[in-house]
Amino acid sequence: MNNTIFLKLYTEGLLSEDSFEKIKLQQTNRLFSLHWEIKTLLYLGVLLLTAGLGVLVYKNIETIGHQIILLFIALIFISSFYYCLKTKLTYSTGRVASPNVIFDYLLILGCLSFIIFIGYLQYQYGIFGNRYGIASFIPMLLLFFSAYYFDHLGVLSMGITNLAAWMGITVTPLQILKANDFNSETIILTGLLLGILLIAAALLSAKKNFKKHFKFTYINFGMHILFISCLAAMFHFENLYLIFFLLLAGISWYFYLKAISERSFYFILVTTLYAYIGVSYLFIRLLDLIDNFGIASLYLGMIYFIGSAIGLVIFLINMNKKIKSHDRV
């Protein structure tokens, strides 16, 4: 902040004596916050520790050391959960603030070390036999339970990615396109199902007023999975692409209305871009149909992309105005 600015506003009579004094006091007493630095340290610490332990426990399987490591992991998750149980604020179905930064990361550490522990038990002793589903089902339960019980959005996101993994797909933001084979029909259909499931979960949390603030996390994952699976279905099912296009149009319309009612610029952007990919695909199919990708269709294609992108620029500018004017502030 710039002191000369406030001085100028004060001399212009735009700031009262009282406010100016408050600002000056605030400036001199300004604290230097190490919040994000501490958070980053804790985050990196948990990341390194769990990654290191995950490797250690498998590398030392034949030695005596591995039981010590196992004991150590057990100790970590027991003490982490103990700390979280001790310091957590009273549970409620609404939002519960986290007592402090370390609570957030110890909870994650506890969950992750528990998952490593379970994974190792399955690997070494096969406690769940050949039912690998259970080996990922139990960590998922733990994550969802902890997310609700301790009110932690990060753990909830981890729970959702675990749910997806249990169903057989990867939904972590950077991996979603890389790690999944969207040419597989099972994956496409699972994706559609998971997307609908997550959006239903979001609507239920809001309607039942049960951890209402989890709604956005559910919708965010659900929306992307649904759109991507729907587009994948369009590209994959050669003969049914029109049906899936209609589905895409329906989903886009749903999120468009949602974006307007919630005044969310983010939903508008995401919906517009996914719908644009779908429409463009349809247009390219059309060009193929008329001209079989000859020179004329090349020209038409270029003109289509220039024209449609300009059209969308105008659309987004208008949407910005529309949502802004709804802004109650």
Added chain:
Amino acid sequence: MIAYNKEWLVHLIIRKDIEKAFEENCITKAEQKIINEKYNAAFYTPNIFIRIGLFILTIIVMIFSFGLLMLLFMDSIEKKAGALAIFLSIVSYLFLEYIIRVKKHFSSGVDDALLYGSVITLFAGISLPNELSGLVNCIIIFVLTFYGSVRFADRLMAVIMYISLLGIIFYSGIELGSIGKSIVPFIIMATSALVYFIVGKLKSNEDMLHYKGCLQMILITSLCSIYVAGNYFVVRELSNNMFHMNLQPGESIPFGWLFWIFTVIMPFIYLIGGIQRKDVILLRVGLLLFAAMIFTIRYYHTIMPAELVMAFGGIILILIGYGLMKYLHEPKYGFTYLDISKKNTLNKLNIESLVLAETFAPGIEVDRTEFGGGDFGGGGASGEF
């Protein structure tokens, strides 16, 4: 000089400070309203997500316009591609000036995309057909981004301008022969330090008000480049590759010890300086370079297996974090562990929880018979070691 309405730019700064003062409960809503009315800024600046959308769409328009141009001149495309790129650049630039002057765009996504697009196509149009040397390329980039920074006060332009300046020094240095090659790291370090101090002084200059963001970015980059130029890994591997020194593993470069000292000491100097002067830039760059230092040491000296280092390092970091939090439970020496800025647009997206979900990806998957250990707690992390 600057393309945007200067008066409005000043008003934006005032509005931002007032907004912050309001959030901190220093001024009343009525005062904020009056000040905002007096210091109006009628720029077209949409919401950040709309800006991202407009940016992507403008890039699409530019790419396909270039495609269309290429199609029109398909017969002699090899000769004309450069000229077409320059033509597209000029058209984009004129359009950029138009939307800023007439449509009052400011950080709208459209102006960002047109600026970057026009600089990239102009550079490609000049450089690619002529196969220019590294030095000439750096000079061209410097001139273009210098203009972009001065005219549009764009932060990315400023950073690239600074890096291309270092590129010019680097390429002219190595053309001086063997002496030049061996002193290039020191010249770059000295230049970076000089830039850091000059820019630091300029930042508080009233005439530089509009370029504060640019100068800030150059400041951060110069702090990094001081370190990178003297980092043992960078100097060794770069001289090995570029000057064909054919070093065997275990062999060191001339004055290797000097670079080692520098590699280890600099992060501490930054961290201490950051804490003493309460300089958030120094502190954060220092933390980053501390990690770089660890990676550099581990690259040449494998004392412990990676997983042990990770586990112990993790425990140490958690303990430091925990200790700091306990220590700063009551604010001490003007430091606090609490988050003082309440508003953060990115928080609306729960970026933090997405990062968590990304890096702590599930380790157990359904159809896997072998549970690869490295995947626990994020395979991405273990891959970095």
